[in-house]
Amino acid sequence: MDVIRRSSATMYPGGLTVETPTGAHVAFDSARIHRDLTNLTNDPTVVHRVESLVVAQLAGFDVVATGTIEATVAETLAQLGYHQMAQQYQR
Numbered sequence: 474m475d476v477i478r479r480s481s482a483t484m485y486p487g488g489l490t491v492e493t494p495t496g497a498h499v500a501f502d503s504a505r506i507h508r509d510l511t512n513l514t515n516d517p518t519v520v521h522r523v524e525s526l527v528v529a530q531l532a533g534f535d536v537v538a539t540g541t542i543e544a545t546v547a548e549t550l551a552q553l554g555y556h557q558m559a560q561q562y563q564r
Contacts, residue, residue, distance in 0.1 A: 490536045498536070503528050506546060513558045523549050 489501035506527055510520040526549050531537055543563075550559035 489531055489534065491542065492536055492538050494539060501531070501537075501542075506542070509546070509562065513561055519555065519558075523553065523555075526553075 490498050491501050492498055503524060506524050507520060510523055514520060523546070527542070527545050530545055530549070531542065547559045547563050550556075550562060
């Protein structure tokens, strides 16, 4: 996982900070992952399961790159056996 850094102080207290490809820092918004997963499947159980696992994996970090989030979603989908969805997500 390509984590930017783990520190004792986040830019967004109480949450994860995302570093965009341009270097900007924004607050993590799990609703974006939810929306992306909902675009891949109409099964709310799959969406909830994958979203929960991704958020749990990222919870231990303070700052993470957008690419890391995308890779985590794709890897989680593949690990759960949703290989086709993982490929669609990466496109």
